Amino acid sequence: MNHTLQTAGPDILVPAPAADALGMSAARARSAELEEQVIKDPGRFRVLTGDRPTGRLHLGHYFGTLHNRVRLQNLGVEMFVIIADYQVLTDRDVADNLTGYVEELVLDYLAIGVDPARSTIFTHSAVPALNQLLLPFLSLVSTAELSRNPTVKDEIAHARQSSVSGLMFTYPAHQAADILFCKANLVPVGQDQLPHLELTRTIARRFNDRYGAGTAVFPEPGALLSQAPLLLGTDGTKMSKSRGNAITLAADADETARLIKGAKTDSERHITYDPAGRPEVSSLLLLAALCRNQTPQEVADGIGSAGAAALKRTVTEAVNEYLAPIRARRAQYAQDRASLRHILREGNDRAGAVAETTLAEVRVAMNNHY
Missing domain, CATH: 3.40.50.620 (HUPs)
Structure with a gap:
């Protein structure tokens, strides 16, 4: 050039x-x-x-x-x-x-x-x-x-x-x-x-x-x-391969669900997007938002007062749906x-x-x- x-x-x-x-x-x-x-x-x-x-x-x-x-x-x-x-x-x-x-x-x-x-x-x-x-x-x-x-x-x-x-x-x-x-x-x-x-x-x-x-x-x-x-890792710290707190592109749907289920949140039931005050909850909201092409606030509004369990279900569904075609291609390439x-x-x-x-x-x- x-x-x-x-x-x-x-x-x-x-x-x-x-x-x-x-x-x-x-x-x-x-x-x-x-x-x-x-x-x-x-x-x-x-x-x-x-x-x-x-x-x-x-x-x-x-x-x-x-x-x-x-x-x-x-x-x-x-x-x-x-x-x-x-x-x-x-x-x-x-x-x-x-x-x-x-x-x-x-x-x-x-x-x-x-x-x-x-x-x-x-x-x-x-x-x-x-x-x-x-x-x-x-x-x-x-x-x-x-x-x-x-x-x-x-x-x-x-x-x-x-x-x-x-x-x-x-x-x-x-x-x-x-x-x-x-x-x-x-x-x-x-x-x-x-x-x-x-x-x-x-x-x-x-x-x-x-x-x-x-x-x-x-x-x-x-x-x-x-x-x-x-995006924070599932333990609330920096996402890193060496810390075992990351969802890899190669992870299957069950492993993804397990990792997100164990992700750190907080005790407040109403889900809000507040990166400074609620970094772990906000990171999960951001992850779901990126996968769904929404804003984190829109994801939070959809969960409301349903609590951390509903948040994690929402994130798991969003991530697995987003990664499904990527994982399928990866599995196909891995065969050769x-x-x-x-x-x-x-x-x-x-x-x-x-x-x-x-x-x-x-x-x-x-x-x-x-």
């Missing part, structure tokens, strides 16, 4: 709290502009998105990011969907069954409507030219820039290990390689991922300045901020594991060809092609 999209940077010389507020406001404004441009001319955009293969995807993932990927794909945006298998090598429990986790992720993608004919699904480990970009990119950032990345700090803080590997430390630069190998100019992100994307933009800018000779080798990708609703591997091979070949072209450009720009 030749379109270089700019987003507002954080380099505003005002006190930190005001700078953060101004930076976030600018990022939201720019994201809104990008959304308008996507609607008008989706063919201008190439998106890089993806997941780490650490388990089956759940409803938080679906309404948070997956639904939007399918929307962008169907609009006509060119999609690259990475399964970041190299980025879970720090987790031995996952790494020991990585092939299985990767296949589960592909099943979830296909079930929700990611079309391998229109979206390139690929894995880190199968695209060596992508990973070769990591070395020149690391030469463009300081250790201080890597260490103060908030996502890295959070990963380090929550790592269940006595020490942190170099792979985890270089995660932001590796993510930059993920984005820039295909010259993605748009990346859907949550607010917490903006520092990652800003470092990617910095690496692209520094590479162009140092090696571009007046030509932009890499675009500076724009951030399409997620409007993802906040060879087809999954074929889809991955094709995606890996496609991504590999793009990465080789980009790496060749990088070598020419750096004057180290032989």
